[in-house]
Amino acid sequence: MPVTSTVNGVDLDRLSATIDAVKADPALARFQFRARNHWIDGGHNRTTIKGFYGAGQEDATRTQPFTVDTDEPPVLLGQNRAPNAGEYVLHALAACLAGTIVYHAAARGIALDGLECTIQGDLDLHGFLGLDGNVRPGYEQIQVTIKAAGDFDDHQLAELASLTRYSPVRDIVSNPVPVAIDVTRA
Amino acid sequence: MPVTSTVNGVDLDRLSATIDAVKADPALARFQFRARNHWIDGGHNRTTIKGFYGAGQEDATRTQPFTVDTDEPPVLLGQNRAPNAGEYVLHALAACLAGTIVYHAAARGIALDGLECTIQGDLDLHGFLGLDGNVRPGYEQIQVTIKAAGDFDDHQLAELASLTRYSPVRDIVSNPVPVAIDVTRA
Numbered sequence: 001m002p003v004t005s006t007v008n009g010v011d012l013d014r015l016s017a018t019i020d021a022v023k024a025d026p027a028l029a030r031f032q033f034r035a036r037n038h039w040i041d042g043g044h045n046r047t048t049i050k051g052f053y054g055a056g057q058e059d060a061t062r063t064q065p066f067t068v069d070t071d072e073p074p075v076l077l078g079q080n081r082a083p084n085a086g087e088y089v090l091h092a093l094a095a096c097l098a099g100t101i102v103y104h105a106a107a108r109g110i111a112l113d114g115l116e117c118t119i120q121g122d123l124d125l126h127g128f129l130g131l132d133g134n135v136r137p138g139y140e141q142i143q144v145t146i147k148a149a150g151d152f153d154d155h156q157l158a159e160l161a162s163l164t165r166y167s168p169v170r171d172i173v174s175n176p177v178p179v180a181i182d183v184t185r186a
Numbered sequence: 187m188p189v190t191s192t193v194n195g196v197d198l199d200r201l202s203a204t205i206d207a208v209k210a211d212p213a214l215a216r217f218q219f220r221a222r223n224h225w226i227d228g229g230h231n232r233t234t235i236k237g238f239y240g241a242g243q244e245d246a247t248r249t250q251p252f253t254v255d256t257d258e259p260p261v262l263l264g265q266n267r268a269p270n271a272g273e274y275v276l277h278a279l280a281a282c283l284a285g286t287i288v289y290h291a292a293a294r295g296i297a298l299d300g301l302e303c304t305i306q307g308d309l310d311l312h313g314f315l316g317l318d319g320n321v322r323p324g325y326e327q328i329q330v331t332i333k334a335a336g337d338f339d340d341h342q343l344a345e346l347a348s349l350t351r352y353s354p355v356r357d358i359v360s361n362p363v364p365v366a367i368d369v370t371r372a
Contacts, residue, residue, distance in 0.1 A: 009228030014263055019315055029311035033273045037280035039301035042195030045284045047277040049269045054311075055261045062259065066269045070281035073248065075241045077200055077289075083235045083252045085282035085355050087219045088274055091233040094223035095256035096271035097367070098231045100314070103263075114372055115225035121363075125215035125240075128286070128352050129205055138357030142365045149372035161369035166314050169271050171324030173363050177307075179328045179356060181283070183347035186300060186335035 010106035021055075028055050043072035044081055086121065089173070090142070094119045096169035097146065104163040110156050114149035142173065196292035207241075214241050229258035230267055272307065272325070275359070280305045282355035283332065290349040296342050300335035328359065 005013045022029045031054035037047040050065035051058060070085055072078025083091070094117040105112055120143050127137035148160055164170055191199045208215045217240035223233045236251035237244060256271055258264025269277070280303040291298055306329050313323035334346055350356055 009230070010263055018263070019317070022311060022315060022317060026312065029315070029317075030308070031311060032306055032308050033270070033276055034304070034306045035273060035276040035280055037277070037284055037303040037305070039284045039288060039298070042288065043285050044195070045281050045301075047280055049273050049277065052259070052273075054259075059259055059261065061261075062266055066273075068254075068269070068274075068277050070277075070285070072285070073238070073240075073245055075245065075247075077196055077204070080248055083254065084219070085278045085285060086358075087221060087235050087238075087252075088254075088278035088281065089355055089358055090219060090221040091223070091235065091254050091256075092271045092274035092278060093365070094221055094233055095231050095274065098223055098225045099229050099256070099258070099271060102225060102228065102231075104316070112225070115231075116372065117223040117225075118220070119223070120218055120220045122216070122218050123354060125208060125217060126212065127357070128354055129208060129215070130290075130352055131205070131208060131215075136357050136361070137352050138354040138361070139363050142363055144365065144367045146367065146369045147372040148369060157369065157371060161367070164367055164369070166316055166323050168309060168314055168324040169275055170365060170367075171313070171322050172272075172275055173358055174365050175322070175324070175362055177325050177328055177359050179279070179330065179360050181330040181332065181347070181350055181356075183332045183334060183343065183350070185343060186302065186333040 007106035007109060008102045008112050010103055012106060015103070015107060030054070043070070043076065043078035043084070045070050086123065086139070090119045090121050093142065093169045093173055094144065096167045097144065097164050100167040101146070101148070101160055101163050104166055105160060108159065110150065110152050110160065112148060112150040116147045117144060119144045193292040193295060194288045194298050196289055198292060201289070201293060216240070229262065229264035229270070231256050272309065276305045276307055276328070279328065279355045279359055280330065282353045283330065283350050286353040287332070287334070287346055287349050290352055291346060294345065296336065296338050296346065298334060298336040302333045303330060305330045
């Protein structure tokens with residue numbers, strides 16, 4: 001591995017500086033992410049994502065919001081304009097596992113040549129439809145297969161697998177998160 | 187409310203037919219959604235979403251895959267090419283709450299003129315960075331505010347709020363989902 005301050009596209013000097021800054025001032029670790037969704041028609045709705053708070057301030061680097069659409073396939077009465085919400089959960093989990101492995105591997109000097117993640121989630125529509133109170137609306141189980149390429153030994157491969165414990169979305173899906181929902185008249 | 191088979195953009199005849207079909211053959215309620223992610227560089231990765239199984243067969247209605255990118259903002263060592271994974275979780279939850287309310291309201295004859303959902307999630311980076319084993323990597327709490335517009339009374343407004351219990355992503359985030367992760371050499 002060449003001597004460089006960048007591994008896996010992650011700037012190690014900046015990563016170290018971030019860790020040092022958080023150690024010096026724990027309040028810098030507080031983040032709040034946000035999104036805003038508006039319904040369009042049927043299963044079609046649109047989310048905009050822009051501002052967030054983190055590292056002690058409101059972020060000002062995003063000049064334009066990101067726009068993300070959701071729809072359902074025809075079998076779920078939509079028109080396939082976009083993925084559905086359950087598919088976005090799988091996307092978020094896969095993306096988070098990838099990012100978590102890439103960053104933490106970089107911090108440990110493990111250089112990756114590639115990382116592919118396939119993911120699937122099983123659910124029973126009886127839950128969503130309210131037809132059986134014993135069936136949960138969400139996924140009953142999720143399976144992830146990650147294939148990593150690079151010049152690492154078996155010990156490091158096992159280390160890559162263990163790094164997924166730091167994944168925020170793995171934690172969110174695997175463990176309960178308190179969700180407060182307030183519904184009011186517009 | 188006019189007599190129509192479509193409420194909130196949801197075809198009630200097809201919704202009833204779906205429910206009747208599931209009642210007649212419970213196996214039709216089995217769905218498996220899927221995604222595939224490949225890492226590009228640093229915090230930048232890309233998910234493709236296309237096939238799924240549901241209603242007794244592999245879906246064949248999507249001719250092209252959906253592509254969804256993820257990145258981090260500069261403060262998290264990315265380049266703002268796309269939302270990050272934690273933001274996609276908020277998006278998925280907001281989109282799912284919207285879709286769930288819209289479909290179930292339609293089934294109950296509650297016509298909506300609009301539905302806006304704002305959502306925020308708080309996390310402490312000590313968890314992701316591995317600096318404090320007592321801090322979870324994911325969101326400590328999520329807050330959702332939904333504003334509904336339409337010609338409904340207060341009783342129906344309360345009913346709209348209760349419909350969120352059918353949301354698959356609310357269940358996934360609020361309750362534990364078993365996640366199996368297999369990491370192998372490419």
